[in-house]
Amino acid sequence: MKHTMRWFGPNDPVSLMNIRQAGCTGVVTALHQIPVGDVWDLPAIRARKAAVEADNSGVRPLTWEVVESLPVHEAIKKGLPEKGKLIGQYIRSMQNLAHSGIRTVCYNFMPVLDWSRTDLNYPLPDGATTLRYVWEDFACFDLFILKREGAETAYSEAVRAGAYQKWKHATQHEISRLTDTVLLGLPGSGEKFELGQFKEMLAEYADIGEEGLSANLEAFLREIGPAAEEAGINLCIHPDDPPRPLLGLPRIVSTAADICRLLAAYPADNNGLTFCTGSLGVREDNALPDIFRSFADRIHFIHLRSTRRENNSFDFHEAPHLEGDVDMYAVIQAIRTEERRRHATGHECPEIPMRPDHGFRMLDDLDKDTYPGYSAIGRLKGLAELRGLEHAIERNFLSHP
Numbered sequence: 001m002k003h004t005m006r007w008f009g010p011n012d013p014v015s016l017m018n019i020r021q022a023g024c025t026g027v028v029t030a031l032h033q034i035p036v037g038d039v040w041d042l043p044a045i046r047a048r049k050a051a052v053e054a055d056n057s058g059v060r061p062l063t064w065e066v067v068e069s070l071p072v073h074e075a076i077k078k079g080l081p082e083k084g085k086l087i088g089q090y091i092r093s094m095q096n097l098a099h100s101g102i103r104t105v106c107y108n109f110m111p112v113l114d115w116s117r118t119d120l121n122y123p124l125p126d127g128a129t130t131l132r133y134v135w136e137d138f139a140c141f142d143l144f145i146l147k148r149e150g151a152e153t154a155y156s157e158a159v160r161a162g163a164y165q166k167w168k169h170a171t172q173h174e175i176s177r178l179t180d181t182v183l184l185g186l187p188g189s190g191e192k193f194e195l196g197q198f199k200e201m202l203a204e205y206a207d208i209g210e211e212g213l214s215a216n217l218e219a220f221l222r223e224i225g226p227a228a229e230e231a232g233i234n235l236c237i238h239p240d241d242p243p244r245p246l247l248g249l250p251r252i253v254s255t256a257a258d259i260c261r262l263l264a265a266y267p268a269d270n271n272g273l274t275f276c277t278g279s280l281g282v283r284e285d286n287a288l289p290d291i292f293r294s295f296a297d298r299i300h301f302i303h304l305r306s307t308r309r310e311n312n313s314f315d316f317h318e319a320p321h322l323e324g325d326v327d328m329y330a331v332i333q334a335i336r337t338e339e340r341r342r343h344a345t346g347h348e349c350p351e352i353p354m355r356p357d358h359g360f361r362m363l364d365d366l367d368k369d370t371y372p373g374y375s376a377i378g379r380l381k382g383l384a385e386l387r388g389l390e391h392a393i394e395r396n397f398l399s400h401p
Contacts (some may be wrong), residue, residue, distance in 0.1 A: 001066060001335060001336075001339070001351055001352055001353070001354040002026050002301065002351045002352065002353040002354065003023055003024045003025060003026065003048050003354060003355075003356065003383060003387065004017045004026035004028050004065050004066065004351075004353050004355045005022060005024050005027065005028065005069075005355055005356070005379060005383070006023070006026060006027075006028045006029065006355055006374060007019060007027045007028065007029045007052075008029070008371060008374070009029060009031075009048070009051075009116065010031060010051060012132065012170070012371075012374075013368055013369065013370050014374065014376040014379075014385050016051075016052065016054075016055060016062060017055065019062065020055075020059060020060055020062055020152040020264055020377065020381055022376075022380045022384075023384070024043065024062070024383070025060065025061070025062065025063065025064070025067065026062065026063050026064070026065035026074075026353055027052050027062050027063070027064050028065060028066040028067075028068045028353070028355050029048060029052065029067070029068070030067055030068055030070065030104075031044055031045070031048060031149060036071040036073050036074075037071075037073040037075075037086050037089060038089065038158060039072060039091050039092045039093050039096070040070070040093040040096055040097065040099065041096060041101065041256045042096050042100065045096055045097060045102070046100055047279045048064065049064050049100055049101075049102070052064045057173065061136065063103065065102075065353045065357075066102075066104040066105075066106055066301050067097060067102060067105045067106060068092070068238075068301075069105075069106050069107050069108060069238070070090070070094070070097075070105050070106075070107050071084045071089070071091075071107065071362050072107055072108070072109060072148070072220065073179050074112070074201070074204075076090075076110070076216065076220055077109060077111055077216055078111075078204060078205065078208060078216065079208075079212070079215070079216040079219070081219065081263075081394050082286050083220075087223045088219065090224060091223075091224055091227040091228075094224065094227060094228055094231055095231050096229065097231075097388060098231035098232055098233050098234065099102075101230075103232050103233050103234060104234045104236065104238050104300050104301055104353060105228075105233055105234070105235055105236070106237075106238055106274045106301050107200050107235070107236075107237060107238065108237060108238040108239075108240075108253075109213070109217045109220075109237065109253065110211065110240055110249075110251070110253075111205050111208075111249045111250070112198070112201050112205070112247075113246075113247075113249070114203060114241075115180060115241040115242075115361060116133065116138070116182060116241070116242060116246060117131045117132060117133050117182075117184075117372070118130040118133050118134045118137040118141070118181055118182065119130060119131070119133075119134070119137070119181065120179060120181055120184075120372040121361065122317050124360065125361070126362075127366075128360040128361060128362035128366075128378070129360060129361045129362075129366070130317055130318045130319075130358075130361075131317065131318045131358065131372060131373055132315075132317040132318070133242055133314075133315065133317070134310075134315050135155075135159060135312065135314035136159050136162045136163050136166065136167065136303075137178060137317055138165045138182070138246065138317075139151075139154075139155045139159050139160065139162075140164075140167045140170075140178065141165040141178055141179065141182050142154070142155075142247060143155070143160065143163055143164070143167075144163065144164065145167070145175060145179055145248075145309065146166040146195065146198070146199060147180070148199065148202065148247060150248070151247075151248070152212035153389065154245075155325065159184055160277060164332060165247070166225060166306060168194055179195065180192055182396075183195070183198055199272040202247055202248060202249065203243075204249070205248070205249055206248065206316070208250070209250055210245075210250040210251075210252055212250075213250045213252050214250075214252045214261065214262075217252060217262060217265070218262070218265035218266075221235075221262065221265050221266040221271060222265065222266055225266035225268055225270070225271055228270055229268050230269075232270075233270060233271045234272060234300040234301075234349075235270060235271055235272060235300075236242050236272045236273055236274040236299070236300040236301045237253055237262065237272075237273060237274060238253070238274040238276060238279070238303075239253045239254060239259075239273075239274070239276050239279040240252070240253050240254045240279060241276070241278070241279040241282075242279070242282050242314075242316070243255070243280060243282055243283050243286070244281055244283075244314070251255055254280075254283065255283065255285070255286060256286065256287075256290075256294060258397050259273060259291070259294075259295055259327075260294075260295075263295065265300055267274065268299065269298065270299035270300075271298070272295075272299055272300040273295055273298055273300070274299075274301040274302070275291075275295075275299045275301070275302045275303070276302075276303035276305075276357065277303065277304055277305060277306065277326045277328070277331055277357075278303060278304075278305035278307055278318065278326075278357050279303075280305065280317050281306065281307050281324070281325055281326045282307050282309070283313075284313060284325075285311065288326060288327065288330070288331050289333075290332045291375075292331060292334045293334055293338075296334070296338040296341075297338075298334055299338070300349075300353075301352065301353050301354075301357075302335065302354040303326065303355060303357035304321065304331070304332075304354055304355075304356055304357060304382075304386055305318060305321060305326075305356065305357035305358050305382065306318070306319045306320065306322070306323060306324030306325065306326040306328060307319055307320055307324050307325060307326070307366055308323070308324040308325055308384070309325055312388070318358055318360075318373070319373070320382075320385070321356060321365060321381075321382040321385045321386055322385050322386075323374045326386070328386070328389060329389060329393070331398055332386070332389055332390050332393055333393050335352065335354075336393055336394060336397065338352075339351055339352060340345060340397065354386075356379050356382035356383040356386055357373075357382075358373035358374070358378075358379070358380050358382075359373065359374070359376075359377070359378025359379035359380070359381065360375070360378035361375050361378060362377055362378050362381070362382070363377050364373070364377065365377045365378060374397065
């Protein structure tokens with residue numbers, strides 16, 4: 001695998017030298033300063049690429065391997081009349097990226113929220129903190145803070161009762177912290193939604209539903225697919241996080257069946273998947289090694305992290321990379337098998353870019369302000385563990401060809 005880390009640009013407290021010293025050769029980044037829907041022009045792309053490559057003299061070079069993300073405008077997801085113009089601008093951004101030598105674009109089609117958690121600093125037994133999602137806490141936000149119309153139908157009686165007790169006994173600080181956590185915006189943007197605005201955005205999806213959102217995604221792929229193929233761009237959609245409906249919003253990239261449907265919508269090799277073990281692994285019915293093998297030739301980017309399911313199938317926290325519910329040995333074994341196949345067949349991209357997805361806040365990072373999940377030391381620990389496992393699996397391949 002090509003070992004990379006996500007970098008949020010010049011204002012990221014985790015520096016490019018930090019990423020290099022972690023053992024990476026690649027960077028995953030995006031132009032977070034450009035409003036969603038606007039064209040990424042060549043000067044802006046080349047400035048970011050130059051920033052990534054600026055310190056390459058005399059040290060291990062870094063390259064911009066993957067765009068994460070080139071965001072899809074909400075009007076495209078909702079199928080509004082202005083989608084045609086916005087899709088045209090999306091295509092121009094892809095073409096400009098290709099002209100600059102960047103050919104892997106990760107995106108998602110999650111409505112309104114890019115991802116959801118209820119606790120950004122859940123304490124672990126060793127004193128580190130991690131990200132956590134608790135269904136009852138989410139219900140507390142939905143039912144008693146947001147007060148979304150019809151929300152009660154999404155939760156069992158027991159969950160509603162537990163959520164009410166939490167809301168009734170919560171301090172104002174606890175309510176504000178939960179609200180801010182749920183309303184956290186696009187990674188790297190540093191923005192949070194305002195409660196009233198957020199409620200209006202949810203309502204706009206009320207009549208779209210799962211089938212409508214799926215149809216809009218398929219239409220989007222049919223529009224951008226040929227242009228991406230012509231430019232040599234690999235598209236790789238990120239699965240839903242968490243992979244279940246929430247706040248009345250549909251989720252359409254959560255299972256193997258969902259993936260099969262979207263890849264069939266535009267059946268070209270460049271229309272592919274970001275294989276995220278953290279997002280897909282939350283669901284017990286997702287057999288990750290099997291999913292990887294089923295879509296191996298359409299996987300263009302990999303996120304490796306593990307989650308631990310808790311009291312029920314809805315609660316989870318992010319676990320150490322080699323622990324939790326993800327069989328990381330089997331996953332990396334499947335990845336290396338595919339990469340060896342690509343090498344043998346002369347594939348132009350035999351090594352798949354991978355980044356250690358998220359990391360604990362630990363050691364010195366406990367006192368630093370980093371984007372949730374993107375501390376330096378936690379990701380360094382995760383990458384070191386993954387690299388060690390990959391090395392052992394490769395030695396086993398060599399011993400038993």
